[in-house]
Amino acid sequence: MAKRLRHECKLHEDHKLWLANRGFVLRDLPWTEEKLRKIPPFEFENWAVIALGGVPNVTQVGDMGIDGRM
Numbered sequence: 001m002a003k004r005l006r007h008e009c010k011l012h013e014d015h016k017l018w019l020a021n022r023g024f025v026l027r028d029l030p031w032t033e034e035k036l037r038k039i040p041p042f043e044f045e046n047w048a049v050i051a052l053g054g055v056p057n058v059t060q061v062g063d064m065g066i067d068g069r070m
Helices: 002-007 015-019 033-038 043-052
Strands: none
Touching: none
């Protein structure tokens, strides 16, 4: 996830930038890829949003849309 945010979104993993809403910090790690593949999709979405310091959406509809806010 961090790799995708760095390369595709051009964000930097830095606590000071995160505080200024310009970067990201991963939390609640380590989770293995195997463990992440076993949890249901909506739980994965919530984990991913929370791990990036965001707030997951309350309603989950499976429309491939926005999963939370940062």
